[in-house]
Structure formats: C-alpha cells, structure tokens
Amino acid sequence: MQRRNSQNVLLSTALNEFYGAADEMGLSEKLVSILSHSERRVHVSLPVEMDDGSVQVFDGYRVQHSTALGPSKGGIRYDLGVDMDECEALAMLMTWKCSLAGIPYGGGKGGICCDPLNMSKREKERLTRTYGARIEPLLGRWNDVPAPDMNSGSQEMVWILDTVCKMRGKLEPAILTGKPVTYWGSFGRNEATGRGVATCGLEFMKALNKHPDTVTAAVQGFGNVGSYTAKVLNEAGVKVVAISDITGSYYSPGGIDIRKAFEVIHNNPKKLLTGFEQIGNCEKIDDVLFADCEFLFPCARDGVINYDTAGKIKARYIVEGANGPVTPEGDKILDESGVVIVPDFLANSGGVIGSYFEWAQNLQGEFWSEEEYNNKLIKIMKNNFRLVWDYAEAKHVKMRRAATMAAIQKVADVVEMRGIFL
Numbered sequence: 001m002q003r004r005n006s007q008n009v010l011l012s013t014a015l016n017e018f019y020g021a022a023d024e025m026g027l028s029e030k031l032v033s034i035l036s037h038s039e040r041r042v043h044v045s046l047p048v049e050m051d052d053g054s055v056q057v058f059d060g061y062r063v064q065h066s067t068a069l070g071p072s073k074g075g076i077r078y079d080l081g082v083d084m085d086e087c088e089a090l091a092m093l094m095t096w097k098c099s100l101a102g103i104p105y106g107g108g109k110g111g112i113c114c115d116p117l118n119m120s121k122r123e124k125e126r127l128t129r130t131y132g133a134r135i136e137p138l139l140g141r142w143n144d145v146p147a148p149d150m151n152s153g154s155q156e157m158v159w160i161l162d163t164v165c166k167m168r169g170k171l172e173p174a175i176l177t178g179k180p181v182t183y184w185g186s187f188g189r190n191e192a193t194g195r196g197v198a199t200c201g202l203e204f205m206k207a208l209n210k211h212p213d214t215v216t217a218a219v220q221g222f223g224n225v226g227s228y229t230a231k232v233l234n235e236a237g238v239k240v241v242a243i244s245d246i247t248g249s250y251y252s253p254g255g256i257d258i259r260k261a262f263e264v265i266h267n268n269p270k271k272l273l274t275g276f277e278q279i280g281n282c283e284k285i286d287d288v289l290f291a292d293c294e295f296l297f298p299c300a301r302d303g304v305i306n307y308d309t310a311g312k313i314k315a316r317y318i319v320e321g322a323n324g325p326v327t328p329e330g331d332k333i334l335d336e337s338g339v340v341i342v343p344d345f346l347a348n349s350g351g352v353i354g355s356y357f358e359w360a361q362n363l364q365g366e367f368w369s370e371e372e373y374n375n376k377l378i379k380i381m382k383n384n385f386r387l388v389w390d391y392a393e394a395k396h397v398k399m400r401r402a403a404t405m406a407a408i409q410k411v412a413d414v415v416e417m418r419g420i421f422l
C-alpha cells in the first residue's frame, strides 16, 4: 500500500515517526493506512473588516486526525506559518499524546494564518469570532474541544465560546478549554504543564535511583512551562543551576534563586528576566543548553537541540518540556553519546490532562480546588511515566519510540474493535 509523504517538515516528521513505530509494532497495513490519514480537514475563509475600513480574507483550518478514543482535542494557533499540513501534523501528535495520557480524547488542531502581533485587539476579535462561527458545526463537548495554542489564550477562547453560545442560544462551557478561572476555567491549569514536566523529571530521577537533593538541572525558557517546571523541581530539592529566556542564560553553581526569578518576571511588563544577573546574584553564560548539569529541561521552543548544538550538551538526561525541542538530527547525536530523553508528548502532557480536568468539571458543573486538581495531575503523570519506562525496557527501545508505540497501540485497538463503518 502506498505510504504518504509530505513536503512539510512537521508533517513528514510526524508521518515518519508513525510509520517507524507502526513497522516496529507489526501494525497491519489496514490500520497503518487508516491512522496515517486525518478523519476531517476543514478549510475556512475568514473575511475581516480591518480598522482602516479595508477587508482582508484570512485562511483558517481545523483538522480532526482521529476521534477513535473520544472528541478531538487540540489547540488553535495564530501564526503566519499555519497551513493545513501543519495542522494535520499537530493533530496527529495530539492523537498520540491524548492516547498515551490515558484521557478519553482523539487528536485535533486548528489555526489561522495571520500575523497576530500586528493586529489590533478589535481586529483580532473580529477574526476570532468569524473563525468560531465558521467552525461552529464542528464544535461540541462530544465532538471537538479546542484550546489555546501559539498566540492565543483565554481571551480568544471566550470570544469563540461567546460566539458559539449566541449562535446556539444556550451556554455550552464544555465545548472548549483554557477559559479563565472566573468563567468556567479551572484552578491549577496555569501551572499544569510545568508541574507535569517536573513530575516526569522527578519520576525519571527515581527510576535512575537518584535523589532530587543530589541532582543539578538547567531549564531553558522561563515562560509558562519553564518557570513552573523550575519552581516545582526546586521545591522538590533539585538544584536548578541555570535558567534562561530570550534575554539570555543565567548560571549559579550554588543554585538559582527561583523565587527571585519569579519576582523579576512579575515586575517586568514583558514577563522577562531582564537584569536578573544582578538581583539573582548569578552570572550570564552563553547558552543554558550547554550548562554544567545532569538534567536538561528545554522548555522554550522547537528545534533548539539540533545538528549544531546537540554535541555541546553536557547533561546526560533530557526532559522535553517544549514541543519538538530536539530535531531528528539532534536526537541521533544524543543517542550516540548515550543521552536519555523523555519525549515531549509524555513530558508536557500535563497541559492536555489539565484541559481534560477543566472539561470534566464543566460537564458536571463542578469546581475543584487547586489541591484536588494537582493531586490528580501528579498521580496520572507518575503512572504514565512508569508505563513508558517499563514499555521501553520490555521492548528494548528508546522512550520516544516506546511512548509512540504505546500510544498508537491503544488507538489501533479501539479502531479495530469499533470497525470500519459504511
């Protein structure tokens, strides 16, 4: 049977990882064929009246890769790079991420090709509401449940929710997640991804028989994911010796004062670590990626550990907080030098597990305390780490491959059980 290929780097990488894992599992060609295609790919045109009176037509997308396990789940991004192939690749990764996380969701992704940083708030609202209206037939608590993604947040979610609710004449808070706590959102969601990354890191240390008190770590990125990863690691006793953001990398062999780092970003309008070397009593170094430490947590962006940088990394263990921080070339170099990696769609799944908690609360009209939310999250993350660790040992494969195989297996089993309809 002919296998799919794509010119798009993200889609070809996603397909290649899927085909590689499927071959290793001996998945039937029928299932390979079904799972390498998306169930639904929708393209919408979005005419928007700009502030100067002109009309601009934007392209929007929503892809549902699989709804085998449940409603499709995945973010909506605003970026000039958004197209159908990118959404398809990310939707497929969401299918595996949700399957591995053990939550009842399939995978989806959407986005609008636009330059959000050069649009006014009103223009962005009109664009978002038009997008929401165009994809309204897809949305539903049992159909497709979007969330924020690159350049979108709780404001965009509320605009879409408000538009859909007015079109339907009823309140439906469970049709999307990432809402503010004051409007059907959940306590704990803000920290969930970082807390999950750190929990994975701590379980990793336990599996390696290392006590957190004896471990040094570096965290790249001090935004939503990186800052809470560093905070939770630090609270568990790990010595975080280096942190970074776009202003630079900061190093202290005695350990970074994470509380002061939070103070600096809270007092900075752009939430940056500007001037942290003075207040944090640490030195600036070239790159956090090459810091002297045992564990590295890349939590900033994709592609940072690549052919050029992988060979200079001193850490022996990497936990991928960001999506796709290690390129396939970087992965190969690290593998050859014996570095062990916990893959992104296991390590950063706290975000989507947290979204599932929000949805579950909305369905029941419940509001959990932060403590209840965190305890449930930590329990699931620990179990999932152990599942992948054991699977990797049993099958003698790397954790990335083990995680992909475990995730695909669950979806394939359900597709097989449900059968092909029509």
Ligand code: NAD
Binding pocket: 193, 220, 221, 222, 223, 224, 225, 226, 244, 245, 246, 247, 299, 300, 301, 302, 304, 321, 322, 323, 324, 348, 351, 352
């Ligand atoms: P963010 O915008 O809040 O933070 C990004 C941080 O990285 C900022 O501190 C920024 O200054 C820094 N940064 C950017 N480029 C850098 C570079 N080259 N070197 C060093 N620092 C750099 O974003 P976020 O929400 O924390 O997301 C980070 C990554 O995690 C992304 O890959 C995202 O897709 C992924 N992710 C986020 C969530 C979530 O819930 N926020 C969930 C899953 C995955």
